[in-house]
Amino acid sequence: MTTILPECDIPIPQRKPHIVCHEPGNVVLPACNVQTVPGDMTERGCTFAGCRGVVGGPVKDVIQLVHGPIGCAYYTWGTRRNLSDTKLHRKYCFSTDLTEDSVIYGGAKKLYNSIIESHELFPEAKAVFVYSTCVVGLIGDDTEAVCKQASEKTGIPVVPFHCEGFRGVSQSLGHHIANRTLFEKVVGTEEPQTTTPYDMCIIGEFNIDGDAWIVKPLFERMGVRVLSVFTGNAAYHDLPPMHRA
Ligand code: SF4
Structure with missing residues (x-):
């Protein structure tokens, strides 16, 4: 990957570190965690x-x-x-x-x-x-x-x-x-109905394209009870008992 300055951004050269063109074998990160420079397109949400x-x-x-x-x-x-x-x-x-x-x-x-x-x-x-x-x-x-x-x-x-x-x-x-x-x-405001020695929470899993539906059954087949997924496909009442896992 390499950073590029598209034609529409030529009047704003500060945009260059923000835009990356994919190039196998040459990995370059765009400018991250800095204020974005407005232009044709910005790479992050608010x-x-x-x-x-x-x-x-x-x-x-x-x-x-x-x-x-x-x-x-x-x-x-x-x-x-x-x-x-x-x-x-x-x-x-x-x-x-x-x-x-x-x-x-x-x-x-x-x-x-x-x-x-x-x-x-x-x-x-x-x-x-x-x-x-x-x-x-x-x-x-x-x-x-x-x-x-x-x-x-x-x-x-x-x-x-x-x-x-x-x-x-x-x-x-x-x-x-x-x-x-x-x-x-929210977490800690309700107790789970039961606890087991094998309770766990999956944190940072947002069920993008359904991946939690694949990962969660794998843990369950290992004998682990998934108390909560935070927050992919979570119901509200899955979250309060998370402190017991
Ligand atoms: S909160 Fe609304 S107005 Fe503010 S930056 Fe985000 S989308 Fe724009």
Whole structure:
């Protein structure tokens, strides 16, 4: 591989370290974990995309609510390959659809109403995950308070993720935020029905194209009980007992 500067990026030579052309036998890494230089194409998503798309998104039976303008909701069902055996997170897209008036008056009321409405429409959902986007960080909605209030009203967990897109240089920070949030707010809140000496969790497996469906049975054939896969094809209630594996 070698870095290249496509014709469309000639006026922006700083783009060169960011674009790589595959070349067998010559491995070159593109510039990583640094702020991207805007141009014809960028090679990474934002913090919100990493949080929602990679780690939180695969949880299959929760309402994945994007708190932000509708454009951020692009990172929903069309763009990820994390499969599941339910349709809720693949088929539907939930967004608070913030517009100019929300920037002036705040988006908290819209968020609360969106949580209540989506819960009423999809009562089978076991929890609501709320992802903050750039505009939410700028207007300063108190999503923690709204989620707490909505959780009391709906009777299911409502988990806020503080993953505003601008927080990091890439989607990598979004992975960390999702991991930390789930381990701090969800893992440990329920006990498993039973434990065995051979319990384990598979962490960092997102069932891309169904690979968890191949890996998990292999462990089970070895006599290991997989308590949870974090988070490929995971149900919400698979996550709280993870601390016992
Ligand atoms: S960078 Fe901000 S505005 Fe763009 S998709 Fe990410 S969260 Fe939304």
